[in-house]
Amino acid sequence: MKLHTCEWGTGDRIAVLVHGIMSDHRTWRRVAPALADKGYRVIGVDLRGHGASGRGEYGAEIWADDLVETLPKGPELAIGHSLGAMALALAAERLAPGRAVYCDPAWEPVANVTAVASAFADFKNTPRAMIAGFNPRWDEADVDVELATLAAWDPETAHALPDVYAVSRTPTRPMVPSLVVLADSSALVSPDLAARLAQRGFEIRTVPGAGHTLYRDDFEGFMTALDGWI
Template identity: 75%
Template sequence: MRLHTREWGTGERIAVLIHGIMSDHRTWRRVAPVLAERGYRVIGVDLRGHGASGRGEYGAGPWADDLVETLPDRPELAIGHSLGAMALALAVERLAPKRAVYCDPAWELGGHAVSAAAHFADFKHVTRTVIRGFNPRWEEADVDVELATIADWDAATARALPDTYAVSRTPARPVVPSLVVLAGADSLVPPAMEGELTRRGFEVRRVPGAGHTLYRDDFEGFMTALDGWV
């Protein structure tokens, strides 16, 4: 499936941005313009079941395949967050970016996948008060974006999570030079796995104090964590 995309900038280097579940390209509202200012043509996708992209069969394979079908080959940079980091890891060999950045990747849910699916489905009817309570560090514009992207999201994507995570999605090795940027609190990657990722060849950095959507909790800290990679 060819996905809906949004572009920023006209640089010769290409950067692609891949969001997490319940979100779409609008989540990158601060990251994308900065990359464009640094000389990139930035392409943000809406994953299948999100934003203005089509609906259909959901799962790890389709989410990854759609990236390969939609995005240009060999971009300079590919950044994926959460579910988007999982899809990027599955597509990275075919997409062949020069560098990949995985932001608090959803590579392992294991036995939590069923409860996570129910939790995400419940968020279809979330209120502004709840979003603000969960994310006290967000700017109001990010709360606005979250409400808008959830409204445009197909909650049926959550039902695909148990099958998606019936097996480990943690890459055995980085196919291209790869950075993993982890939240400082409540990261999806436990501290014990940080050393294993380093052993496998990933560079790992944390954004202290930031939660799962680290680029919205601490934008400056997130961009600092990307030093040398963008």
Template identity: 80%
Template sequence: MKLHTREWGTGDRVAVLVHGIMSDHRTWRRVAPALADQGYRVVAVDLRGHGASGRGEYGAEVWADDLVETLPKGPELAIGHSLGAMALSLAVDRLAPARAVYCDPAWELRADADLVARTFIDAKHAPRSAIAGFNPCWEQADVDIELATLAAWDPATAQALPDIYAVSRTPARAKVPSLVLRADPSTLVPPDMAGELTRRGFEVRTVPGVGHTLYRNDFEGFMAALDGWT
């Protein structure tokens, strides 16, 4: 499926951005312009079931195939967050970016996938007060975007999670130069997994004191953690 995309900048280098579940391209409202200022043409997708992209069958391989069909091959930089990082890792050998950055990647769920799916579905109609209260360091614009992206999101995507995580999605090796940025603490990339990823050829960095949406919780800290990768 060809996905809806949003672009920033007109640079010679290309950077591609892939959001996580319940979100869409608007989540990159600060990251994308910052990369454009560095000379990138930035292309951000709405995954299937999110934003303005189509609906249909959902699954890890489906999301990865959509990225390959939509995004330019051989970008200088590819960044994925959470479930988007998982989809990116399944597409990375075909997209062939020069560098890949996986932000708190959802390669494994150590919690019950059915429970996680129900929690996400329940969040579909979360009020502004709940979103702001759960994310006290977010700017008001991020709360507004979260409400808008939840409204546009198809909760059936969450129903695919138990099947997706019936097997581990952690890559056996880094297929391109790859950086993992983990939250502090991270339930998705705990210390033992971080060590294993290092052994598999990934560079692993921690953004201190931030939650799962690293670039919203501490934009400056997130960009600093990308030093040498952009």
């Protein structure tokens, strides 16, 4: 499926951005312009079931195939967050970016994934005050974006998660030079997994004090973690 995209900047270098579940390209509202200021033409996608992209069957390989169908091959930089990092890793060999950055990637199965999927689906109707309470470090604009992206999101994507995570999605090796940027005390990447990823050739960095949406919790800290990769 050809995905809906949004572009920032007109630079000669291409950077692609892949959001996580329940979100869309608008989550990158600060990251994308910052990359454009560094000379990139930035392309943000809306994954299938998110934003203005189409709906249909959902799954790990399907999301990855959509990226390959939509994005130009060989971008200089590709950044994926959470579920988007999973899709990007599955697409990396075919997409062939010069460098890949995986932000708090959702690669490993989680306990009680069916219950987690149901909780995610229920989150679609979460009121503003609760979102702001869950994320005290966010700007008001980020809360606005979260409400807008939830409204545009198909919660059936969450119900695909048990099948998606019936197996590990953790890469056995980096297909391209790869950085993993973690939330502080990440709930998705344990210290043991981080150590194994480092042994496999991934560079590991952490944004101190940041939660899962680390680029919204601490934008400056996140950009600092990308030093040498952008």
